[in-house]
Amino acid sequence: MSHDASPPSPSNAPPLLSARGVHGGYGSMNILNGVDMTLHADEVGVIVGPNGAGKSTMLKAVFGLLNVNQGEILLSGEPIQNLAPNQLVKRGMGFVPQEKNVFPSLTVKENLEMGAFLKPQNVKRMLEQVYEFFPPLRDKRRQPAGELSGGQRQMVAMGRALMAEPTLLLLDEPTAGLSPLYMNEIFDRVKKINAAGVGILMVEQNAKQALAIADKGFVLAAGQNRFTDTGAALLADPDVARSFLGG
């Protein structure tokens, strides 16, 4: 019997994402020096930390965009380290890069369709669902994504990743460069998407607001875990606040 009391995930199922002692980086040079992470299917995980801590690097390592030289990453109990991104998409992972995350000359609808490239039979149903998550996209569906504002582009990018019906969605700084209004809207959508059954792991610069919606927070520094706890506990921790949240 497990003493884990969270009811929605069956206690004997492996966690959605589990990383143990991940070392990795570009080529043979390590930026990550042993990162551990566990995330369950119903959780929002947020990675915060100072610049150069390896936050985005960790996300890219999970999505197979750079080398994992040591340690292992498991998706629902199966090792996935160093699998190619398109194989990870097939296994239910979605990734939204921080920059260049839309196809600028394709219309909003075409951008979304590309997200479901591997599951063309789902396009209609998933389009409806994405339009429900992001109502502004329905009106803009015939417009080239390159003409949209930053916040709407972020919606297209997240919608594109959702089209493949991922079980785990990786977001790299989804609110970077957005106004506070759009930032709150994006966080609000993240909660809704998570409530619909998608595990979420995101890197955030707006640490306080992000930890406020996080079930799990990972504070990284110099490529290693510094603090790992629930979002609320990290926000309440004076050490975390002093060192990483600006007092």
Place this chain on the structure above:
Amino acid sequence: MNELVFFINNVLIAGSVTGSIYAIGAIGVTLIFSIMRFAHFAHADMMTFGAFMVLLLTTAFPALGPAIGVPTALIMLPLAMLLTALLAVGIDKAFYKPLRAHGVKPIVLVIGSLGVTLMLQGLIRLFAGTSGQSLYVDDRKEILRIALPFEGARAPIVVTEPQLYLFVITIVCVVALALFLNRSRLGKAMRAMSDNPELAQASGINTNTIVAVTWVIAGGLAAIAGTLLSLDVTFKPDLSFFLLLPIFAAAIVGGVGHPYGAIAGGFVVGFAETLAVFNWNVLLRPFQDSFPAWLELPSNLAFVGTEYKIVVPFFILVAILVWRPTGLFKGKVI
């Protein structure tokens, strides 16, 4: 009136013929660039290769066409397209893919394609010889003379049968390409990969498939353009020398990476060529009386002689690179 007919025959029709061929060739160049980011210099030789395949097939079964009433070369065109598409995919697998796998700079691929150019030309010469040959083996090239129903119009508008086929096939190609790129799943994925290859991969699009599809389309179109040009004039193994510069000029004029730009660019370059070699004396002669007496019109009033036609796309290329390097439709800079 006759002067106008002369203008239609020598500029409108001739320009549309040249423009169509350049446009179909430039579409291939621009598609390859937008997916693989390199200037494929061997493209004009793929056009020659396509025409050569048609020549081989037509020589092998010369009686097929007359029996049906269509030039044999046209019946053989789909098969030649297939063979050229296979050649294109094969060349990519053998020469360009290993280079891409090494992550080389685009210039290395460009030089590699120059090597492929020499290889293809050598191969074609080995089998076809060096002289020109007509693709009309057992067929007769029909020439249509359309008399105008106007008074004083003695000269007819002259169109040849292959030119009519050329116009029809060009329109079909352009419509089919537009439908493919905008409606089909693969076509949209091609545009997506041209926009952002990393994101295309992160969306689960298999970029190897897209590369292969690009070669199939480029190869098929190259066979069409090469064959239609050879039908209009004759097949020559060194056809590509006169095609390479104009089709690159067309692709760049239209904005590299824009298929519709390539079509527009093809016609711009084609018409520029025909207008430059057109003898304007013919159009000005009727107004000779209104010119001052000391001004005598020279009998040949063309901008450049026909033998120097190739300088026209060259000048267009230089001008566009100097003043508008992204082309008319804002493409990428090669």
